[in-house]
Amino acid sequence: MAFPVTRLRRLRRTAELRNMVCETRLTPDAFVYPMFVCPGEGVRKEVRSMPNVFNLSVDKAVKEAREVHALGVPSIILFGLPEKKDEVATGAWAEDGIVQQATRAIKREVPGLVVMGDVCLCEYMSHGHCGIVKGIPLAKSLGAAVIDTLRSAKTIAVRDAAEKESAIEKVASQVAEYAKRMEFEIVNDASLELLAKTSVSLAKAGIDIIAPSDMMDGRVAAIRRALDEAGFINTPILSYAAKFASGFYGPFREAADSAPQFGDRRSYQMDGANIREAMREIEADIEEGADMIMVKPAMPYLDVIAAARERFDLPLAAYQVSGEYAMIEAAARNGWIERERVMMESLLSIRRAGASIILTYYAKDAAKLLG
Numbered sequence: 001m002a003f004p005v006t007r008l009r010r011l012r013r014t015a016e017l018r019n020m021v022c023e024t025r026l027t028p029d030a031f032v033y034p035m036f037v038c039p040g041e042g043v044r045k046e047v048r049s050m051p052n053v054f055n056l057s058v059d060k061a062v063k064e065a066r067e068v069h070a071l072g073v074p075s076i077i078l079f080g081l082p083e084k085k086d087e088v089a090t091g092a093w094a095e096d097g098i099v100q101q102a103t104r105a106i107k108r109e110v111p112g113l114v115v116m117g118d119v120c121l122c123e124y125m126s127h128g129h130c131g132i133v134k135g136i137p138l139a140k141s142l143g144a145a146v147i148d149t150l151r152s153a154k155t156i157a158v159r160d161a162a163e164k165e166s167a168i169e170k171v172a173s174q175v176a177e178y179a180k181r182m183e184f185e186i187v188n189d190a191s192l193e194l195l196a197k198t199s200v201s202l203a204k205a206g207i208d209i210i211a212p213s214d215m216m217d218g219r220v221a222a223i224r225r226a227l228d229e230a231g232f233i234n235t236p237i238l239s240y241a242a243k244f245a246s247g248f249y250g251p252f253r254e255a256a257d258s259a260p261q262f263g264d265r266r267s268y269q270m271d272g273a274n275i276r277e278a279m280r281e282i283e284a285d286i287e288e289g290a291d292m293i294m295v296k297p298a299m300p301y302l303d304v305i306a307a308a309r310e311r312f313d314l315p316l317a318a319y320q321v322s323g324e325y326a327m328i329e330a331a332a333r334n335g336w337i338e339r340e341r342v343m344m345e346s347l348l349s350i351r352r353a354g355a356s357i358i359l360t361y362y363a364k365d366a367a368k369l370l371g
């Protein structure tokens, strides 16, 4: 039946009718609230590019966790800012690591809250990459680099000590730039061991769900094996199965102080152009034993969420990432959009695309509106 018999506006006439035919509903049960834990006491430091998101010391994180739980949000995911970073990500797997400490405190004070642990190495590595980095020897020695740099430099006339100093600095920085261009590799298999070790350490601290976000091949299998061997057969894995190399992570890197010091993450995170490859990534993680899967970011990849929902039967999560949050906040602060309306619309779109679990910095605010 076509118009005029069919009039789709009939069911949009009143709020009651619209509510009756509503296809997608948001509830706080779907939300996971990300939190950034840092050393110290009484610390509640706002992330510059993420208004209302804070780096929290353990005591403050407990307070925040209590508030989250009271609002009806069932789960949080923890990220850590360690005291020190090194080349083997000690802070990720140490028994007294910052996330381990926070987990023990939160599970003691707010036992009903489901605590997820993000498993990655970047926040704990001095170089900021998600795996172990191996330098590939330069074709030329550093000495040759210096000679090259000097040869290509124009003759610099110096008149005094200060000018000489600045000329030396300039040449040195050129050599340093050259050294930075050194090729490197994020080593896959050796990284698995650290990821597995981190997962076991988090499970020991009381983490309820292990969530690996590193994108190394084979990590889910390695983590599952290690958890089982350590007796954590009932600890589920939520894998960041399709995680794209995205510009939308910018503000997070400030929040978690995890920007890579050289290169980028395109050799392990996915190319934003590839949806078929995303399906293969998800399939691989399921075969390796993932209990739940995730697509990240959410809004620029709603089609990937929808395709994953269509194809796989596991619980599906999506991460509304820092850049998605920051864009809405920035536009709202300028008075260009209605904050609450756009916040809810963005969450609804993720839900409609097929994600049943949404990791979002809006978890608390959205729960307040829905409550």
Ligand SMILES: [Zn+2]
Residues within 6 Å of the ligand: 120, 121, 122, 123, 129, 130, 213, 214
């Ligand atoms: Zn990482």
